[in-house]
Amino acid sequence: MSTRKEEKKKAKRKIKQKERRYRPVRALLQEKADFLFYQALLFKNRRQFGKSLSYLEKVLHLDPKNEEYLQEMGHLGYLMKRQDIEINALLGLYNYDLIKPNQLQPLCQMLEENGKYKQALSIIQKTLKNFSKIKMRGKKTLREFLIENQQYCKNQLESIQKSVAIKSSIEALKGENRQKVPKKIISSIKNTDTPSDFTDDKPIKKIPIYFQIDPVSFKESMADSRTGSLENYQLTLRGYQIRFKETFESLICLNSLKNVRSFWFQEETARKILKTFHGRALLADEVGLGKTIEALMVLKEYIQRGMVKSALILTPTPLVSQWKEELKVKFGLNFPSTDDPGYNTHEKTFWKEDFILASINLAKSKKNFPIVTQREYDIVIVDEAHHLKDRNTLNWKLVNTLKKRFLLLLTATPVENNLMELYNLVTLLKPGQLKTASSFREKFMTRGDPTDPQNSSHLKDLLGQIMIRNTRAFAKVDIPPRFAQTIKVEPVSLEIRLYQNITALIKDISKTNGSGHKLLLKNLLTEAGSSPRSVGLTLSKILAGQEILVEHKKMLLAINNLCRSITITGKDKLLFKLLKSYPGKMILFVKYLGTLEHVSEFLASKGISHSLFHGKMDNQSKDEQIQNFKEEKDILLTTEIGGEGRNLQFCHQMINYDLPWNPMKIEQRIGRIHRIGQEKEVMIFNLCAAESVEDYILEILDKKINMFEMVIGEIDMILGRIEGEKEFSETVYDIWVNSRTEEEKKAAFGQLESRLIKAKTSYQKSKELDKKLFGENYEL
Numbered sequence: 200m201s202t203r204k205e206e207k208k209k210a211k212r213k214i215k216q217k218e219r220r221y222r223p224v225r226a227l228l229q230e231k232a233d234f235l236f237y238q239a240l241l242f243k244n245r246r247q248f249g250k251s252l253s254y255l256e257k258v259l260h261l262d263p264k265n266e267e268y269l270q271e272m273g274h275l276g277y278l279m280k281r282q283d284i285e286i287n288a289l290l291g292l293y294n295y296d297l298i299k300p301n302q303l304q305p306l307c308q309m310l311e312e313n314g315k316y317k318q319a320l321s322i323i324q325k326t327l328k329n330f331s332k333i334k335m336r337g338k339k340t341l342r343e344f345l346i347e348n349q350q351y352c353k354n355q356l357e358s359i360q361k362s363v364a365i366k367s368s369i370e371a372l373k374g375e376n377r378q379k380v381p382k383k384i385i386s387s388i389k390n391t392d393t394p395s396d397f398t399d400d401k402p403i404k405k406i407p408i409y410f411q412i413d414p415v416s417f418k419e420s421m422a423d424s425r426t427g428s429l430e431n432y433q434l435t436l437r438g439y440q441i442r443f444k445e446t447f448e449s450l451i452c453l454n455s456l457k458n459v460r461s462f463w464f465q466e467e468t469a470r471k472i473l474k475t476f477h478g479r480a481l482l483a484d485e486v487g488l489g490k491t492i493e494a495l496m497v498l499k500e501y502i503q504r505g506m507v508k509s510a511l512i513l514t515p516t517p518l519v520s521q522w523k524e525e526l527k528v529k530f531g532l533n534f535p536s537t538d539d540p541g542y543n544t545h546e547k548t549f550w551k552e553d554f555i556l557a558s559i560n561l562a563k564s565k566k567n568f569p570i571v572t573q574r575e576y577d578i579v580i581v582d583e584a585h586h587l588k589d590r591n592t593l594n595w596k597l598v599n600t601l602k603k604r605f606l607l608l609l610t611a612t613p614v615e616n617n618l619m620e621l622y623n624l625v626t627l628l629k630p631g632q633l634k635t636a637s638s639f640r641e642k643f644m645t646r647g648d649p650t651d652p653q654n655s656s657h658l659k660d661l662l663g664q665i666m667i668r669n670t671r672a673f674a675k676v677d678i679p680p681r682f683a684q685t686i687k688v689e690p691v692s693l694e695i696r697l698y699q700n701i702t703a704l705i706k707d708i709s710k711t712n713g714s715g716h717k718l719l720l721k722n723l724l725t726e727a728g729s730s731p732r733s734v735g736l737t738l739s740k741i742l743a744g745q746e747i748l749v750e751h752k753k754m755l756l757a758i759n760n761l762c763r764s765i766t767i768t769g770k771d772k773l774l775f776k777l778l779k780s781y782p783g784k785m786i787l788f789v790k791y792l793g794t795l796e797h798v799s800e801f802l803a804s805k806g807i808s809h810s811l812f813h814g815k816m817d818n819q820s821k822d823e824q825i826q827n828f829k830e831e832k833d834i835l836l837t838t839e840i841g842g843e844g845r846n847l848q849f850c851h852q853m854i855n856y857d858l859p860w861n862p863m864k865i866e867q868r869i870g871r872i873h874r875i876g877q878e879k880e881v882m883i884f885n886l887c888a889a890e891s892v893e894d895y896i897l898e899i900l901d902k903k904i905n906m907f908e909m910v911i912g913e914i915d916m917i918l919g920r921i922e923g924e925k926e927f928s929e930t931v932y933d934i935w936v937n938s939r940t941e942e943e944k945k946a947a948f949g950q951l952e953s954r955l956i957k958a959k960t961s962y963q964k965s966k967e968l969d970k971k972l973f974g975e976n977y978e979l
Contacts, residue, residue, distance in 0.1 A: 232261040236268060240675050243271075244462055244875075248279045259291075266297040273302075278463060282309050293322065300335040304344055311352065316359075320352040336660060447473040452499040459529035461496065462875065464674045465489055468667055469496040476665060478578065478605030479628045483613050483668040483973070486913050488676060490609045491522070494580050495530050497607065502532075507577040509553045510534075511601070514582040515919055516558040517863055517926055522582065523556060537561050559586070563593040575602040583919050584608035585965075587627065588620035598627055611916065612965040613666075614972055617649040621662075629665050650968055668973050681873045681881035683907030685897045686777075688769040690888045694731070697761050698891060701727045701734065702935070704754050709936050721932050726791060728893045729857035730770075733793030735762035770856060770886050771801050777854060777884060778807065778834070784850035787836045788868050790857050798856060799836055809834035839864065847871050851879040856886055858893045860928035862900055862914050869907075883907060892935055899952045904959050913962070920958035 239254035255272050262268060269291045276284030289306040292298035298306070303326055310319035323345050326333075330342060447470055453461065465488075472480045478497070482490045501507035512534065514522050519538045526532040535549060536542070536556040542549055549555070550570045559581070562571050579601055581587065587595045587608070598606075606628055614621050622639050625632050633639045643658050645651040652658055671677075690698070705720045719741075726733040738759040742752070778785065787809075789795050795813055802809050810828040812821060812835060828835040829849055839859065850872050859865055873881040885901070887893035900906040906914050918927055925933075930951060938944035 228261055232258050232265075232268075235261070236271070239271065239275075243275060243278070244675075246460075248275060251275055252279070252284070263291065264295045264297075266292065266295075269295075269297065274463070282313065285309060286313065286315075290318075300333050300341065301337075304341060307345075307348055311348065311355075316352040316355045320349065320356070323349045323352065447500070450496065450500055452496060452503050455499065455503065455531065456496075457529060457531060459492065460876070461492060462489070462674065462676075464669050465493050465496065468493045468669065469500065471667060472497050472607070473500060478607075479665065480607055481584070481613060481624055481628060481666040482607060482609045483611060483666055483969075485668070485670050486611045486916060487678075488669055488671065488674055490611070491525055491582070492529075494582075494607045494609055495525060495532075497605075498578060498580065499530050499532070501578060501605065507605070509576050510555070510578045510580070511562075511571075511576045511603075512556045512580045512582070513559040513562055513598070514556070515586070516560050517861060517918065518582060518915065519556060519558050521863065521867065526556065559594060559597070563597045568593075568597060572597065572600045572602070575604075577603070578605040578607070579603040580607045580609070582609045583915070584610040584624060585612050585615060585620070586919070588615065588623055590623045590626075595623060595627070612962070612969050614650070614969055615961070615965040618644050618652060619649065625662070625665060632661060632665060650972070652972065676875055678873065678875060679877055679880045681869065681883060681907060683883040683885060683901060685885045685887065685901050686773060687889045687894060688773050688886055690769045691765075693761065693765050694768060694888065697731060697734070697758065697765065698727050698888070700754070700758050700761065704751060704758065706936055707754075708751065717932075720936075721928075724892060724932065724935070725857075725860060726793070728888065728891050729789065729791050730768065730794040730797045731762040731765040732797035733791040735759055736793040738762065767801065769888065771798070773886060774798070774801075774854065774856065775805055781852060781882070781884075783833060783852060784828070785834050786847065786850055786853040786872065787834055788839065788853060788855050788857075789836070790839055790859060792838065794857060795836060795838055802834070802836070807834065808832050809836050812837040814838060839868065848874065848876045848878070851877065852882045852884075854884045854886065858885060858887060858896065860892065860896060860931050862896075862906060862918060862927060865900075865906075866914050892931060895935075895948050896931060899948065899955060903952050904955050916962045917955065917958045920961050921954050 235254050235258045239251045239258060242248070242251040242254065252275060255268065255275060258268050259265070259272065269288050273285050273288035273292070276282070276286075276288060286306070286309050289298065289302055289309075292302065293306065303322070307319045307323060310316070310322070327342075327345055327349070330345075333341070335341070450466060450469060453466070468482070468484075472478065472482075472493075478501070482493055484490050484493070498507065498510060502510075512522060512526075519536050523534065523536050523538060526534050532554070534554045534556040535552050537549075537558045550567065551574075557571075561567060579598065581598055586592075587598055589595060590599075608624055608628060610624075613624055619636070619640070622633050622636060633643075643652050643654055645653050701723060705724055708716060708720060723734065723737060726737055738755055742755055742759065774787075787798065789798060792813060792815070795811070799809070799811060810824045810832045812824050812828075816824070824835070825847075835847075835850070853868070853872060855865070855868065859868075869881070869883060885897055887897055900914075904917065921927075934944060934947040934951065938947055
């Protein structure tokens with residue numbers, strides 16, 4: 200006995216020693232597999248599916264039982280429209296007992312479509328045998344499918360056997376050279392109950408045929424003997440086949456997208472909204488994953504299929520211009536918007552347009568509410584939908600009153616303080632989904648803690664029918680960090696005098712007729728922070744017009760002369776040093792064309808070659824300049840519209856020569872290079888004159904709330920939490936103009952700073968709460 204025990208111990212020691220010896224090897228192999236898998240995902244996101252497939256095959260050779268690798272292989276097969284790859288991946292999952300219950304149906308269907316009835320039947324029979332162990336939603340539906348397809352596979356196999364037997368009989372008769380069988384008999388044998396398709400072991404495909412006839416038009420056509428050509432008939436038929444496809448497996452909108460690179464998770468999200476949620480969904484992806492792109496893919500798909508002929512998009516006021524750009528540049532949709540110059544003059548006809556992009560604040564106004572809600576829309580899209588969290592607000596009442604067929608609500612933070620906020624959002628999408636408010640509180644909310652849910656699994660099931668929340672971990676989106684440096688420039692004496700004179704002029708005019716010329720005055724002040732050249736061009740137009748600000752002509756002339764006397768600014772000198780210190784590709788952003796001309800002349804005087812890009816160029820010139828920047832020149836000097844929708848990730852450095860007062864505009868500039876696809880750390884340099892408006896703005900945005908370290912899109916979430924409907928830039932202008940003393944001005948900016956810090960804290964709490972509540976439970 201003791202000898203046996205010793206032998207067992209010895210054998211165990213040998214196994215452990217062997218495991219220890221092979222542990223480093225396994226670790227090395229795992230490291231290699233992880234690297235190859237990362238490469239596969241990288242190429243898949245770039246839509247280089249062939250390379251991705253090659254890497255995945257290598258990965259599965261190293262670790263064939265890895266569920267994540269097999270799932271990724273299946274998804275790649277789906278994207279490539281390669282059923283053979285999908286089938287092999289799903290069979291791998293099935294063979295290693297890793298397959299999910301909801302994947303059994305597509306596996307069996309694909310096997311049947313490819314004539315592999317034996318394999319499908321074997322899987323169906325084994326699944327039915329162990330069906331009691333399966334736990335999933337829709338279990339009854341799966342059972343019905345399995346039973347129905349079990350019989351279908353049996354019938355197909357029997358038919359194939361009959362077909363083979365008939366073939367054998369015919370061949371035997373021919374081989375024996377007996378009495379010739381008449382052709383009619385052979386024909387009758389071939390045309391037995393078994394269709395000819397089965398002689399090739401192919402399944403019969405169900406072809407649904409629908410007829411819908413307009414009797415009036417049909418009678419008129421018959422009476423007039425109107426006939427069409429075969430070519431027109433085939434084109435019309437093809438058009439209707441595309442438009443009225445029963446499934447949304449193929450997104451027909453993808454081929455029409457311009458200047459946009461959609462990612463697999465965005466496409467899958469759009470498909471799920473179209474197929475499963477039937478156009479009513481809560482899109483709650485983490486910030487920066489492209490909820491706008493997903494929503495607009497759904498919109499474009501519906502439009503191209505002829506299912507949407509009217510649409511209303513509602514956003515916070517500062518985001519209207521951003522949505523306008525996305526719609527036009529990336530999706531080829533030109534929506535009239537409340538930001539358009541002609542909105543105020545054509546306000547009555549504006550709300551009658553088929554497609555509308557509007558500020559939610561304007562839409563809910565007392566004047567517009569009844570106009571907006573009296574008509575019907577095929578689809579309504581609401582951005583920053585957390586502003587609908589309270590059903591007692593006008594925002595919620597507006598969206599609830601709207602007559603709409605499809606509805607998309609977009610927000611990264613569905614819950615901010617209370618689970619009832621989530622209830623209110625879901626009620627807009629699918630009334631009754633969470634029953635009544637009182638029953639929701641009783642069933643799903645913990646007394647004393649409105650953020651702590653009970654019956655979580657049931658709540659998860661209900662929300663899973665209407666909500667998608669993709670996370671960065673799931674989407675495997677990894678963007679390198681960005682670093683910002685704010686550089687204060689000490690202006691020369693003439694620049695200080697110019698800035699002081701412009702400020703004094705604006706304050707003086709504001710006292711008498713500020714509201715009448717506010718836009719012009721605000722523009723002058725932002726130009727003063729940009730360049731003297733830009734100010735001078737505006738003043739020349741005002742003086743030439745002889746219509747406005749006539750009573751201030753003397754002051755305007757003095758300022759204009761001062762602008763002309765300043766040829767090189769403090770920012771110019773610093774810019775030259777920066778460009779010498781940081782070689783390589785650099786994007787140089789300016790706000791105004793006057794500033795662009797000034798900086799371009801300065802760079803030329805220093806012998807610095809550069810590309811130019813601005814809105815007045817035609818498309819061909821723009822393309823040429825971007826190509827020059829990519830291949831030959833290191834500097835792209837551009838206005839704010841520079842690179843809209845263009846791939847500029849080959850550059851990772853940028854300089855803000857001047858600065859927009861709207862933080863979202865700053866974010867848009869940075870977003871040209873700091874986006875998915877960027878492979879290097881992004882460097883941002885902000886130039887501003889000391890004691891200017893821009894100096895105060897950067898003090899708050901950079902030093903107090905660390906805007907430049909945030910994830911793309913987070914600044915929007917913070918600004919949206921500031922109370923009041925006034926834009927950030929409007930608030931800044933009012934502080935600058937209305938402050939009577941320096942102390943008063945600093946105190947007002949201090950209050951704005953406190954509000955922003957409070958808003959940031961509120962957003963961070965909401966972000967943590969949503970992460971805790973939803974986690975990764977609502978991904979695709």
